[in-house]
Every structure is written in structure tokens, then in C-alpha cells.
Amino acid sequence: MNTVVCIKQVPETTEVRVDPKTNALIREGVKSIVNPVDENAVEAALQLRDQHGGKVTVITMGPPQAEEALRHTLAMGADEAILLSDPASRGSDTLATSYALAQMVRKLGAVDLILCGKQAIDGDTGQVGPGLAERLGIPQVTFAIGLEVADGKLRARRVLDDFFEVLEVKMPAVVTVVKQINEPRHPSMRNVLKAKRAEIAKWTLADLEADPKQSGFNGSPTEVIKVWPPEKRGGGRRLEGAADEVVDELAKAIKDMNIAAG
């Protein structure tokens, strides 16, 4: 079974800082990591390989330093890693990214399964996985919390707001996973050393015969007009004292807020 895992290198912080002029993320001085839930996708792929054999190939599109993120997945135990790095893919939104990744998957040929994390902690769109499935014209399952493969079919358990859904799909398929699907393994020391020496294939858009109109800025209709940090929530109000008094006070406060009606 050949699985491709799509990962993204992201800044290691939940407090993303944004350059107010360019609306781009400020990456200086921030350590880069593999998007956390993408590690779950890698782990899911490794577990399937352990059960069914085959190969795990990890791919990413990003700047040259994204190679480090790929090495981390090799240290986890992935067999191969490919970096698509091309100045012309700068400015890619989720449409252009899913196009580029689809081209990568096509070039890889026989693939049974494509795994992605649910969404990245920087952009938080959750669009690339589904976009990729659309581009490739294959089934997609989002928010998977469980995966099983049997008889060439994939059975996935999706976690939704208030219920689970079990889907069976034909392969190849794209599956995006949630954090709760597994516990990503720590790299073994042998794999850490192996990953350091591993060759990472580097592809450009030309290698993919990618359409320049669908790549980078040209292929990205999304325009980020403004990005700003959310306003800090107020601290709330704590009522203290005897129960009777507190209840009266609470009732009054609710009345004043005009939310009790209806």
C-alpha cells in the first residue's frame, strides 16, 4: 500500500504575529515545525504501512528550509520525502497549493491513499485536503479519527460536532485526520541518524509540468484584505456573597443585558 502524506511547515507558536503592512506571517525568530496534526497523518500512514506493508512518501510545498520538516517525518519512519520548492509558487493560496500537490501526486503515479492533517495552525483553512481530492477527482473523507483498510477499500470514522460517521470509500482517496486519531511516535535514534543522511528529492514546477497560470500568485484568486489578532475577551464578572443576594444580582444583570427575552 502506497501512501502519500502532505505536510506543511509552520511556525511553532499559537500566537502567530502578522506583519500589518503585508498581511503575511512574521517568520523571523520563530522556530519552524511540522504542522502538529500533519504528524498525526504521518503516524496514521506509518501504522497502515506496519499493518499492510508498502511505502510512505511525504510531500510538501514550501521554501528550501521546509526540508527540515520533511527530515522530521523521515526520522519518524517515512520512507521517502519530496520537496516542491520553486520561487514561482510563492503566494500560493489553497487553490494553487492543492493544484501543485495534485501535480506531485500525479507524478508519483500509483498511490493508494493520500493523508493530510485536518488543517494547519497558521492559515487554519482546512481547504487543501478537500481541494486536492477535487483536483484528483477521487473520494475524500475529512476529520477522520479512525482508519481501516481491507479488500482495497477504506473505512474511515469521521468525528463531527455531535456524532460520528463511518464511511467506506474506494481507494485511492484523500483523507484528512484529526489530532485524536493517534499519538505521533517519537523518532528513534537510528531513524534520526538515517534521516540526517537521507536524500530529499527536490522538484520544481517545471518538473511537474505545472500550468504557470494555476501556480503561485497567478493561480491564487484569494486576496487577504486584512488580518488581525482577535480582540482579547473581557474577564467576565464574578458574583460573590450569600446565595439569595447573588441570584438577585444575577437576574438583574441578565435583565440589563436584554438577553433573557424570547
Added chain:
Amino acid sequence: MDFTFNEDQTAILAAVKEFCDEELAPKAKETDEAEAWPAENVRKMAELDLMGVPVPEEYGGLGMDFLTWSAIGEELSRACSTTGAVYGAHALAVVPIMQFGTDEQKRKHLVPLAKGEHIGAFGLTEPGAGSDAGAVSTKAVRDGDDYVLNGTKIFISNGGEAQTYVIITSTDPSRGARGLTAFIVEKGTPGFQFGRNEKKMAFPSLPNRELIFTDCRVPKANMLGRENGGFLVAMRTLAVGRIGMATGAVGIARAALEAAVPYTHQREQFGKPISTFQAIQFMVADMATEVDCARLLTWRAAWLKDQNKPFEKEAAMAKLFASEVAMRTTTKAVQIFGGYGYTREFPVERYMREAKLFEIVEGTSEIQRMVIANHVLRELNR
């Protein structure tokens, strides 16, 4: 002398630190209070290839040097001292088989130890033989192709949980230390049983058990080194063991320092963080300086070992100094935490109890001073 870590070592230490921070440290209190063998941590160490760091790759190890082994051990002990102690005690079986084992013994016993499929332990101490290693009374008597072992070892770290034991016996009592012989004894060998597990001041999850040998037959093929050459096996093992103990002590001392410093910034008295008081600053300065000194002594001993140079004196110095630094540093950490430091809410009281072990185990501070003095009195008498 060059302690610059190369790229491989740097990558490995970063991966170990991540494992320690994410897996070991958050559960260290739980691991300690469980009073049970930390099976899951040991399994994970095996999965991560940490049980055979200095073992050559052809015997299933990582093929790194003892300096790396020590740096990894410090990280483990800093995060979870019990797990670090298992790592150190395991090496006491790995090292003698690595150094004295035949190829066949290495294939049979070292490979599973290096892969962490088997855990190792080392049995020297007896009720009447500890500091005086020559007084070992566990007898091994030749009988055909076997040796028959009778006697009792005590305080054996990893005892009961380990599968592979290196046991120091007396094959010629008339010759004292020159009549000792080392054997590899496997758990499950008829006549080999486990006795009581000591209740200690600290490290309740680290077993320190009695090993009881009653007419226990061990094949001659399990003899490690020469017959009557066991004292050398024991001394060589303990010399590396002292680097291991120094390593564990540095780890705990560092844990105490790393717990104390953030607290000095948080804790306010007289309207100011206590980190602004010179009394506290001087304590922190002494702790940091001593931890660094202890680590450098430890690394020097490991480095000498890696260069195949004599390192016995330096290992004794490292063990002596690091264990006493651990005691002083953890005591200061408790002092910095004040009343809270004396409670079990914070880890520093545990560190202080743990530190005391290192001044006693594998040669007390007094024995280390004897070893060092013997070297120095000889070396400088020219």
C-alpha cells in the same frame, strides 16, 4: 579535549530532549509515586534505541561514544530520575559484556540488551561486600562444564526486572580479590531467585532486590573474562558505572536548578520577586557553577574513556564531585522554595532525597576519595 557535539550527536540530543520533555518529565512524579517498575518508559527507551547507545552497530547498538551516552543519561535523569537510573543500571551489564564478552557471548547476550529486548543488571554487592569488593562470598564451584553458584547479592538495581545479570562470584576464596570470576546469569535459570526489594529513602520505583543463588548451575560458556579475572571485570564496569552515576547526579542537580530559577521570579516577598535578593542570587550562582563543573568533570571522564585513555581517577572525581553537587544543589533548591519546598507539591524535596543515593551507591564518597588519593599519591611522588 573537545566537547563540541557533531551533527549526529546534536540531532540525537535534540530528539532525546524532545522525548524527555514530552513523555518523561510530565509523568515523573507519577512514575516515582507509582512505586512500580516504569515499564512503559523502559519500552519507549528501547523503541527509541536508547538501551544500546555505546554498543557497536554490529551488536545491535547505536555505535555512539560514552560522551553521548552520558549526555543522553543527563537528559533522562533531569526529566525522570527513575528512568535515568534504569538506563544507568542497565549499562552495568552492557559494559562488561561489551568489554570482556566473546563474540558468541555478545551475539547471545549483548544484542538483546542493546535492542532493549532484555534489561541488564550487575551483581557485586553482598551483605558483607560492598566497598570491599574483594570480600565477595557468593561462591562458584566448577562441576564439569558448569559452575554452581551459591550466595546472595543485595541492593541490585533493576533486580527482578532484568533478564541478564552480570554476577561477580568467588571461585578461589583463598585469593580474595584475585579469586573472583564474573558470570552472565539469565533470569529463569534454576536456582536463581529474587528476594526482598528494599524500601528506600527515594527511588521507590527502581527495584533494588536481593538475588539469591542456590545450587544455581551456570554453563562455563557464560563465564565473562578469565577465571579469577572477575575483579578486573568489576573494576572496569564500576569505572564506567561511576561516569553513569555522575551523569545521574548532574541530571538531578540540573533538574533542581531548573525548578528553582523560575520559582525565584514568581515568588514575591517584601513586594519583590525573591530573584532580586542577593541571598537568592548567590545561591543560584553557586548552583549553576557547580552543576557546570560537575558536568565538565563527567564529560572529561567519558571523553578519556572514548579516547581509550586511563579514566579511573577522573571517573572517581566526577562521581565524587557530581554526587556532592547534587546534594548541595537540591538542598539549596529546597531552601529557595522554603516551606513549599518541603512539601510534596513541588519536586525539589524528592530531588533532595534522590541526591543522597549518589553519595553512597557504586562506591561511597569515601571510597572515591580513596581511589583518587591512591592515584594522586602515586602520580605526584616523583
